Amino acid sequence: MAASKPLAVRLLEQKRVAHEVFAFDDTIRSAQEVARVTGMPAEQVLKTLVVEQDPPKGKPYLVMMPSPLEIDLKVLAASLDVKKLRMATHRDAERHTGLQVGGISALALIGRGFDVLIEETATLFDEVLVSAGQRGYDVKLGLEDLVALTSARVVRAS
Secondary structure (H helix, E strand, O other): OOOOOHHHHHHHHHOOOOOOEEOOOOOOOHHHHHHHHHHHHHEEEEEEEEEOOOOOOOOOOEEEEOOOOOOOOOHHHHHHOOOOOOOOHHHHHHHHHOOOOOOOOHHHHOOOOOOOEEEHHHHHEEEEEEEEEOOOOEEEEEEHHHHHOOOOOOOOOO
């Protein structure tokens, strides 16, 4: 493992939450590709998207959703009872989170004031794979643990 553990791994160890770390080439950015190299079903690999109100107001949302799904901003806006949403640009996502695209993780951003959301279809699984907060590292953990740690709200987003 790298000299310094990813933020999410340190958090899970500190809280004694059962997890498994997966390391892979840090040039991989796609959750679909992560599924391929880790052997996890794509539906259980959650991508974390940074979504802002349009125009921006307050902190953006962190939306975790199964990698094969595409976000529907109108459906998500209706779920949140907000007028309009937009995807944050890569630059804005990195500026807001302090993490690189491909390594953005709700677990690594606990306590930073983000509203964390999880797409309802992700709740069909007992275990999921999410970014560990650093490119090239993901962690597999129980869905219940992920929701409890991040205080994620279940929403429709696709």
